[in-house]
Amino acid sequence: MTNQQSFIFDTELRLVVLTGITVRSLQELRAELPRVPGSSIFFHMHQEYLAHDFQHSAHYNDFARWVSQALREEALAEKLAAIDLLAFTTIRELRDAVIGTVDEYLSELDRPGYECRPEEAFHFCRSRSFVLPTGIVADDVDDFFRKVASISHASLYFHFFEARLRLGRRTSDFSRWLADRGRADLAAAIDALNPYVCTLDELRRDIVQLGTGTATPT
Amino acid sequence: MSHRLEDYRQIVGSQVIEELLLLADRVRHLRLQHINSTSVGGGVAEILTRMVPLLRDLGIDTTWDVIKGNQAFFGVTKAFHNALHGGEETITEEMFEVFRATTAMNLAELDTYGDVIVVHDPQPVGLIARKPEVGGHWLWRCHIDVSTPNPRVWGFLQDYVEQYDASIFSMPDFARQLAIPQYMVPPSIDPLSDKNRDLSDDAVRAVVERYGLDPDRPILTQISRFDRLKDPLGVMRAYRMVRRRHDCQLLLAGGGASDDPESAEVLREVREAAGNDPDIHVLELPPFSDLDINALVRGSTIVIQKSIKEGFGLTVTEALWKRKPVIGGAVGGIRLQLLNGVTGFLVHSPEGAANRAVELLDNPELRDAVGAAGHEHVKENFLTTRHIRDYLLLMLAMEHDDTDLSVLTGGPTT
Numbered sequence: 001m002t003n004q005q006s007f008i009f010d011t012e013l014r015l016v017v018l019t020g021i022t023v024r025s026l027q028e029l030r031a032e033l034p035r036v037p038g039s040s041i042f043f044h045m046h047q048e049y050l051a052h053d054f055q056h057s058a059h060y061n062d063f064a065r066w067v068s069q070a071l072r073e074e075a076l077a078e079k080l081a082a083i084d085l086l087a088f089t090t091i092r093e094l095r096d097a098v099i100g101t102v103d104e105y106l107s108e109l110d111r112p113g114y115e116c117r118p119e120e121a122f123h124f125c126r127s128r129s130f131v132l133p134t135g136i137v138a139d140d141v142d143d144f145f146r147k148v149a150s151i152s153h154a155s156l157y158f159h160f161f162e163a164r165l166r167l168g169r170r171t172s173d174f175s176r177w178l179a180d181r182g183r184a185d186l187a188a189a190i191d192a193l194n195p196y197v198c199t200l201d202e203l204r205r206d207i208v209q210l211g212t213g214t215a216t217p218t
Numbered sequence: 219m220s221h222r223l224e225d226y227r228q229i230v231g232s233q234v235i236e237e238l239l240l241l242a243d244r245v246r247h248l249r250l251q252h253i254n255s256t257s258v259g260g261g262v263a264e265i266l267t268r269m270v271p272l273l274r275d276l277g278i279d280t281t282w283d284v285i286k287g288n289q290a291f292f293g294v295t296k297a298f299h300n301a302l303h304g305g306e307e308t309i310t311e312e313m314f315e316v317f318r319a320t321t322a323m324n325l326a327e328l329d330t331y332g333d334v335i336v337v338h339d340p341q342p343v344g345l346i347a348r349k350p351e352v353g354g355h356w357l358w359r360c361h362i363d364v365s366t367p368n369p370r371v372w373g374f375l376q377d378y379v380e381q382y383d384a385s386i387f388s389m390p391d392f393a394r395q396l397a398i399p400q401y402m403v404p405p406s407i408d409p410l411s412d413k414n415r416d417l418s419d420d421a422v423r424a425v426v427e428r429y430g431l432d433p434d435r436p437i438l439t440q441i442s443r444f445d446r447l448k449d450p451l452g453v454m455r456a457y458r459m460v461r462r463r464h465d466c467q468l469l470l471a472g473g474g475a476s477d478d479p480e481s482a483e484v485l486r487e488v489r490e491a492a493g494n495d496p497d498i499h500v501l502e503l504p505p506f507s508d509l510d511i512n513a514l515v516r517g518s519t520i521v522i523q524k525s526i527k528e529g530f531g532l533t534v535t536e537a538l539w540k541r542k543p544v545i546g547g548a549v550g551g552i553r554l555q556l557l558n559g560v561t562g563f564l565v566h567s568p569e570g571a572a573n574r575a576v577e578l579l580d581n582p583e584l585r586d587a588v589g590a591a592g593h594e595h596v597k598e599n600f601l602t603t604r605h606i607r608d609y610l611l612l613m614l615a616m617e618h619d620d621t622d623l624s625v626l627t628g629g630p631t632t
Contacts, residue, residue, distance in 0.1 A: 011237060015611045016402040018393035039622040069558070119549060123390030125402065130614055131625040132240055152233035162623070
């Protein structure tokens with residue numbers, strides 16, 4: 001959360017909600033994708049970053065991983081993994097992209113789809129999140145980069161991922177605040193970071209390095 | 219022994235503890251009451267024994283009550299339990315009557331006073347009849363696998379369950395089609411318990427030697443009760459395949475089988491299959507062997523959990539926490555824990571287990587890398603502190619509308 005003067009670091013803590021919707025084939029997945037809540041699409045495209053943030057993922061999202069591991073449709077898994085999350089600022093666009101990718105693959109599939117075993121079924125979930133102020137406040141730009149080094153993964157995730165896509169702020173809270181403070185250069189450098197190809201620890205390190213001028217933005 | 223919240227800070231980090239305190243500030247005005255069917259023995263009692271003191275440490279007024287029941291009632295609930303697991307059980311109308319009668323007795327005798335009341339498992343589920351009178355938020359916490367339940371028993375329980383405000387399941391696979399929200403809260407392990415706390419290398423070595431194993435040669439271990447669903451004979455087949463390539467020992471250790479005829483039968487088969495191989499160690503461990511189990515896992519080179527059917531699989535969690543490379547059957551919660559090739563290896567056969575074991579024995583760096591990733595995975599997702607966070611969030615959730623994102627920027631309720 002931001003205002004003109006200080007940056008207030010929030011954190012996001014979440015519960016996982018089970019929708020009870022389960023699919024076992026590509027056709028079933030396709031049928032449910034338009035019907036499940038938008039928060040479910042967001043959850044499955046993002047939860048990897050928080051749950052497994054100690055490692056680089058091979059698939060980046062739950063749909064790609066399931067299609068690979070349960071259905072053995074590796075080509076589709078690669079296409080789903082390649083969906084560029086930075087290209088979207090609404091969940092509706094993101095949902096359309098997932099559906100479009102599955103549709104294109106199904107239209108070229110010249111054999112019956114595989115139905116996985118019940119224990120490998122895909123279970124649609126969604127998250128229920130609570131955003132709370134952490135009590136950590138940055139008074140100026142230097143202070144911001146000092147404080148950002150110590151915030152939690154959940155806080156970083158909120159300001160970077162959630163704020164942009166779920167709250168429709170179009171950019172991360174960090175870059176918005178820095179631009180408001182007259183540091184468009186740092187805001188642009190942060191916008192140039194791709195949070196989807198690194199762990200949260202690496203993302204935090206890169207942000208801190210930008211602030212201390214030790215990194216060259218790409 | 220119970221631990222203080224501060225004891226966990228050095229393990230999980232300050233950020234995790236600070237987040238718990240932030241959350242606790244938001245729900246400290248709510249009394250939390252847990253209700254289950256036993257105060258000792260069993261996984262639920264074990265979880266509550268360590269969670270209740272920590273919740274109190276956070277300033278949450280938390281109580282734990284236990285329902286009463288006679289032998290006939292617990293016989294019925296045992297049959298329900300088996301039937302919910304998909305087992306063959308004869309369920310009669312008289313059994314439902316016994317359940318209803320005990321529920322009525324507990325409704326008359328047990329005091330419910332929490333603002334948030336968490337009822338664990340099927341035995342006390344009927345207490346929900348008290349809700350219209352006392353109010354509060356009621357949650358049904360299901361610890362058991364109801365993915366393929368006996369429809370008659372589930373139908374009977376569902377009438378109770380759907381009167382709750384929400385339900386809680388351990389894994390997505392256990393979710394049902396219900397008219398109330400279903401939350402997922404995986405189980406957890408306590409990093410400070412005797413089964414999981416750090417031990418010195420000397421202490422580990424002493425225990426390994428005491429049980430007759432050689433600490434200087436590789437040890438493949440499966441810790442499990444002697445049950446066909448844990449496939450101990452499959453593990454032995456895998457070990458024999460590995461032996462063609464590597465000198466190693468096999469340890470199969472589990473709880474006592476004296477009060478369970480099927481377990482005794484499986485133990486007999488395992489001992490028979492072991493024959494005269496001096497490197498196969500079949501141990502029937504007495505209750506309260508947690509420290510020994512801890513040391514035996516720490517002294518192992520590879521841990522195997524080749525289950526054919528599994529709930530969550532906390533033995534896997536415990537081994538991952540100890541930085542062990544784990545080879546597990548691709549079933550139940552093992553799939554949530556072993557991200558194949560990253561935090562462990564998923565297999566479908568003794569041959570698969572043997573292949574992975576050989577690969578791991580050939581490659582110490584791989585063992586270290588998989589073990590380290592497994593430890594991080596458990597630290598992030600399956601420790602007591604995460605479990606407590608989920609309960610605090612559930613309390614918070616009960617006080618707010620079910621929206622995807624609740625922004626709580628005002629101060630805590632006092």
